[in-house]
Amino acid sequence: MKKVLKKISPRNMHSSSSSSTSSYSSSYPSSNTTPSYSSTTTTHYEENYNTSQQHVDNYQQPYVDNNANYHHHPPSSTATNVQRIQGTYGDGKHDDTSALRSALSHCSKYSEFIIPPGIYRVTDQLQISAQGVRIIGLPGSVILCSFPHPTWSGVARCDNGDSHRQYCVHVKADEVIINGLTIRNETNHIGIGGLLVDGHDFMLSHCIIDGFSQGVMMGRLHQASMDHYYHNLRISENQILNVKGMPGGSQSYGDGITFFACENVVIDGNFISAAPRCTPRNGINSGPEGIRLSNHVTLTHNHIIGDWDYPLTTEGGYICLVDNNRIENTACKSGIIERGKQVTIRDNYIDVKKRDNFDTVGICFYGVSDAHIFMNTLRGKASRAIEANPSHETGGSKNIVVAENDIYGEFFHGVYFGKSDQSKIFNNKMKSTCTDRDIQGITGWFTDNLLADGNIIEFPSGNGAKFTGCKGMVLSHNTISNTRAAVHCHRECRDVKVWGNDLRGCYESKCTSDSHVPDYVHHDNLV
Secondary structure, three states, rough: OOEEEOOOOHHHHHHHHHHHHHHHOOOOOOHOOOOOOOOOOOOHHHHHHHHHHHHHHHOOEEEEEHHOOOOOOOOEEEEEEEOOOOOOOOOOEEEHHHHHHHHHHHOOOOEEEEEEOEEEEEOEEEOOOOOOOOOEOOEEEEEEEOOOOOOOOOOOOOOOHHHHHEEEEEOOOOOEEOOEEEEEEEEOOOEEEEEEEEOOEEEEEOOOEEOOOEEEEOOOOOOOOOOEEEEEEEEEEEEEEEEEEOOOOOOOOOEEEEEOEEEEEEEEOOOEEEOOOOOOOOOEEOOOOOOOOOOOEEEEEEEOOOOOEEEOOOOEEEEEEEEEEEEEEEEEEEEEEEEEEEEEEEEOOOEEEEEEOOEEEEEEEEEOOEEEEEEOEEEEEEEEEEEEEEEEOOOOEEOOOEEEOEEEEEEEEEEEEEEEEEEEEEEEEEEEEEOOOOOHHHHHHHHOOOOEEEEEEOOOOOEEEEEEEOOEEEEOOOEEEEEEEEEEEEEEEEEEEEEEEEEOOOOEEEEEOOOOOEEEEEOOOOO
C-alpha cells in the first residue's frame, strides 16, 4: 500500500518542546547590546519585501511520513517494572556486548526494547535490525563505548568497505525510533562514531551522544546509487556533546549530525557542542560539497557552540530552511554555509570569531540560486558578515535576496556579492566597529543587476558601498551615516545609478568613481 505523506510546518514541529527552545531565547543579547543607529529610513521598494514574504509563504515544507508513528516520549505503561536485560551487568565494568547483541537480535518487528538504568559497557558494535522497533532508554541508561584501539586510522567515516564498523550503534532497518538513550565514548580515539543510520522513517529524540568524532550519521557517502534517498528522518531535542576533531581545523570528517542522500529531513531543538581544544568539521552537515545531496531539509531551533570549521551547512540540497538556530562564540570559517537552490536562512542568531589565517564569514552562499537571507542577527568579528560567491561546482549564484538583517560587530564587509547577479539587498542594518579605512558596508564584485535599497549603513572608518566591475547597479533610498566615504565605483563598472540616498553623515566624500566609469549617474541624494 502506498504511504500517504503529510505536509507539516516546521514551526509546529517543535511546539511540544517549548521549554527546550525558550532557554535559547533567554540567552540572547539583552537590549543594551543592540547597536544604536544615528538615523532610520524606510524603503520605497515595498514590492521587494512582498516578493521575499511570498517566497516564505510559498516555501515547500518538508514532508514527514504520517505512517512512521513518531513519538516524543516512551509510553509510560511499558516503562514500569522493567526487568534487567538477561546476561547484562550494567555496572560499567563488565563487558555487556554479547548480552545486548543477543537481546537486540531477538527483537520482533514493531516491538519495544526498553533499556533499564545502568552503564552497559560495549567493546564492539551493536546492531538494530528489526523493522519498526522502538529503543527506549530509561533515565540513567548509558551505552558506554569502550572499543579497543581500532585498526583503522583517522576520524570515523561513512564510506565504502568496513567503515560502518567504526560506529558504536548501527541501525539497519526502517521505522526505527530511539528515545531517551545515552551513548558515551570513554576512549580518546577519534576513529569511533556514535550512531550510524541506514534506513527510512527514523527518529532520534531526547538522547545524549557524547564524545565521538561522528555523533549521528545518516545515509552513505558512496555505496548508494545517486538517485537513492533515505526518506523521513528526524533528529529532535538531543544533546550531541564533545564532538572531536583535529586541533586547529579538520579538513575531512568530524560532525555532530550529518546526512548523505537523504530527503525530508528535520533536525530540530538539538544542542551540539565541539570538544574543548578540538575543531571538528561541521556541527550539522548534509554532505561533502554537494557530492551526495539531501533535499527538503529543515534545520530549526538548534543551538551550536564551540569551534568548528562550519557549524551549520546544507551543502547543495534543494528546498532547505534554516530557521531560528543559534550559533555562538565560534571560531570558524563560516557560521552558516549553503549551496543549492531555494534555500531560506531566517531568524538565526550567529556570533562568530575570526579564525587566524582564514577569511571568516557569518553567512556564506556558495553558488546558491533562488534563495533568501533575512531577519538574521549577526555579531562578532569576521571578514564578511554575509557573502554570496560562485561555487567551483555550480558556478555563480543569482536571484538572492538579503533583507532585514541586523549586522553589528568588527566586520570588514557587511554584505559582499561576488559574481552573484540579479539580486537584492534591502532594509538591512549594518554597523562595523572595524577601524580599517577600506571596510565596506555593501560590496559588489563583478556582479550585474544588483539593487540595494532602504539599508542603514554605518562604517565609520570606511565606505558605505563600493563596486568593481559591476553593471546595472541601483543604490537607492539608503541612509549612509557616520561613514568616511559614501559610494565609490571602481574600474569596469557601467550603468550605475545612485539616487534618493541620505549621505549627509559621510564626512570625506559622497559619490566618487574612477575616471573611466561610463554611465555613472547620481542625483537627488541628500548630501
